[in-house]
Amino acid sequence: MGQTLKCISPIDGSVFAERDVLSPEAAFDAAARARAAQAAWAARPLAERIRLVMAGVAAVGAMNDEIVPELAHMMGRPVRFGGEFGGFNERASHMAEIADEALADIKVSEDATFKRYIKHIPHGVVLVVAPWNYPYMTAINTVAPALIAGNTVVLKHATQTLLVGERMAAAFHSAGVPADVFQNMFLDHDTTSALIAKKAFNFVNFTGSVGGGKAMERAAAGTFTGVGTELGGKDPGYVMEDADLDAAVDTLIDGAMFNSGQCCCGIERIYVHESQYDAFLEKAVAIVKGYTLGNPMEQDTTIGPMANVRFAQEVRDQIAEAVEAGAIAHIETMAADDGGAYLTPQILTNVTHDMRVMQDESFGPVVGIMKVSSDEEAIALMNDSQFGLTASLWTQDVDRAVRIGDQIETGTVFMNRADYLDPGLCWTGCKDTGRGGGLSVIGFHNLTRPKSYHLKKVTS
Structure with missing residues (x-):
């Protein structure tokens, strides 16, 4: 019998939503589909990736009248505050606006003999583990730039905000982002750790508790998979x-x-x-x-x-x-x-x-x-x-x-x-808050890897 995730509403303690987790076999299959889809997604022109991502963002905005009361039921934020679309859109829009410059080749030199430059190469498959407190804004911090940079994305959202990842995936798919390029998965902790340990992902971004961040790092130990963490503050x-x-x-x-x-x-x-x-x-x-x-x-x-x-x-x-x-x-x-x-x-x-x-x-x-x-x-x-x-x-x-x-x-x-x-500044921390950085130019750099080109020209 598989595990069922249940969102307990803080309003009255009732079960607001529940979803079955994927079996390990289904989860590994989904991750494999994300990997298979990545090259074709990265080969699309940057302008096309930006257009599709921003269309997905707009599709989330079109759901806002349903999202606001849903958030109140799931995590208790009063409806009078109107949800998160303002910040959600601001962050994605900024990353879209700076993408051309942030992802442009770094030109070192070119003369008659050599051409030298550094490219920003997408990691591959990025796992985003998002928290419940600002469930849309925290997720988009990584989802938007990761997709724009040419990665495919797997989103695992918090049980307390169980429906957020589902809504985001549906919105992005309706806007034309391929289903295997952006996937929402319902996963238990053991399967998540197994996926990381088996190198199903090339980069992991986790926002949550210090204990959760340690679990991510333990799962990735020895894999050389990059792990970015934001683990709270005081x-x-x-x-x-x-x-x-x-x-x-x-x-x-x-x-x-x-x-x-x-x-x-x-x-x-x-x-x-x-x-x-x-x-x-x-x-x-x-x-x-x-x-x-x-x-x-x-x-x-x-x-x-x-x-x-x-x-x-x-x-x-x-x-x-x-x-x-x-x-x-x-x-x-x-x-x-x-x-x-x-x-x-x-x-x-x-x-x-x-x-x-x-x-x-x-x-x-x-x-x-x-x-x-x-x-x-x-x-x-x-x-x-x-x-x-x-x-x-x-x-x-x-x-x-x-x-x-x-x-x-x-x-x-x-x-x-x-x-x-x-979003123009790097969102980062130190000490037990974690390591890495999201948004800004640095956010793009953390969602890609540098690849150097040292080209010697043939001269007569």
């Missing part, structure tokens, strides 16, 4: 004495709480200069007290349930441990908090780095706020983390932000903004 914000306080509070608290805090680059800890601390805290608490926790299908709801009761319990445990150790919780339990997936968003003060809530990834609607007296203190605290995805600096002094940014162990430095993925 992203800090630092509010300096010259910051625009209102803008800092609005942006950082939204960055901590939007999507019920379930953002890879969400703000999970905030350090505020002592001169701004009291005012920052007062404004932050007022914002969060104004949220409406409830059913994500209702337009008045501003914060929905977490995607899974298990995820909410981890956040509850972190909060309870912190309070027991002396932290102060500023938000009273909201009426809709059911002790399950519906979780009251929380602001904690009197926190220390000895508490899990300031060290472990929370991935939920909680943020700890600490008072600091100097840049040096803030830098030391920001770097006191196993993760390094983004950091958000709030000041009017660009040079100061650069000096501080140069000392922070992170993948992206923001100034006066947070929680945004700019």
